[in-house]
Amino acid sequence: MKKPYISKNVIQRMPRYLRTLTELQKEGIHRISSGELGARMRLTPSQIRQDFACFGGFGQQGYGYNVKTLRDEVASILGVNRGFQMVLVGTGKIGQSLLENFDFESYGFKLRAAFDIRHDLIGENICGVPVLDCSEMEDFIRSNGIHVAVLSTNRAGAQRAVDTLIAGGIRAIWNFTECELSPGDSDVIIESIHFSESLLRLGYHLSNSASA
Amino acid sequence: MKKPYISKNVIQRMPRYLRTLTELQKEGIHRISSGELGARMRLTPSQIRQDFACFGGFGQQGYGYNVKTLRDEVASILGVNRGFQMVLVGTGKIGQSLLENFDFESYGFKLRAAFDIRHDLIGENICGVPVLDCSEMEDFIRSNGIHVAVLSTNRAGAQRAVDTLIAGGIRAIWNFTECELSPGDSDVIIESIHFSESLLRLGYHLSNSASA
């Protein structure tokens, strides 16, 4: 299996394949062709075949794709069930909301601890996750082999937290702040969710749509 | 000014330009060249010049771009200050969290009402936004000329809410559910934020990074 380079757009589509295939499985559908899957996802059959071909090709001529097999392959590509170790930094509104609502487990992430600087929260336990003091963070990451940090601090604390995380040897950051994070010369992976950018895009489409 | 077609990627970058330019303005920087802006945003100067050229070109040879002018142009392209009228559907955890934390006003959106089916919430007031019964939604949208709906229902209620919104004449939906929404033959604009897809992408990069 050769993997010279997987394009950004292909990676962007993989989680959506996983979601769709999981739904198909729940609906009790065992096999599907690129054409049917394409109709469902509004993609061309060609693109679907080529996307999976990047990773080796999991289909069979004259038959299509086995839904379970394909789902498992996609899950494996995305690293689900790898049991990535995780911490959360910043237990403000967004942080707490994630702790309470988001099902990290089902995507293969284990949330070990949350960190904050506010002393009224430290020592508490939010949905089974202990809240610790930020000063312990670097050690905690190193000793527990933490792979990923959810960054949900306020603007002021973001870059400082990033520096500490990198010092502790973090490998990836899931960024919910509106900041432009600077990873220095580290090769840390940063994946951001920017609410405001998404809403502004919507504003653009609204301003420029036919019925504007 | 001709606008044959603005590519998706260009639109994707516009909100980031707005954010960066706003920061520059706060820092008291009045002029900037495509080279300096590119260094700051990790984009090539060429790309920046070409992006702005799509909309007419706002710079001056030998000088660069005036930060305030450029920021205002980008804001105008994105429709900030158009005063889009908005409602929120589904006052669960995510919905409430948005109501309490997100500064809709500063991006040019006016939140007029929230809707839910749970009777214990109806009649309440969250951060100055009244919570109404879903049965009133279609009328409310029509009578108040609502442009956008934030969709933060649970999975079960999502498609039903979409149908009602479209019936009321909504023009855009900011989707926080994990569902594949079907707009039927309506030309409603859908902009989604999928937490899980973002996290799964992070998982991919983590699984396939050098230090994996």
Add this chain to the structure above:
DNA sequence: CCCCTCTCGTGATTGTTTTAACAGGAAAAA
């Protein structure tokens, strides 16, 4: 067993996006 249908994987083609190169004109310096 043979034939027909179905559908994948792949190589060729077309289309799109990014990067590079440059002509022209403003700013700044001499």
Add this chain to the structure above:
DNA sequence: TTTTTCCTGTTAAAACAATCACGAGAGGGG
């Protein structure tokens, strides 16, 4: 004023991505 420097907008080239077209091989019916 003249010259030099700087930097845009635009055109051309390169890189990248999506689509098309087809050979090959499995499934299924007769």
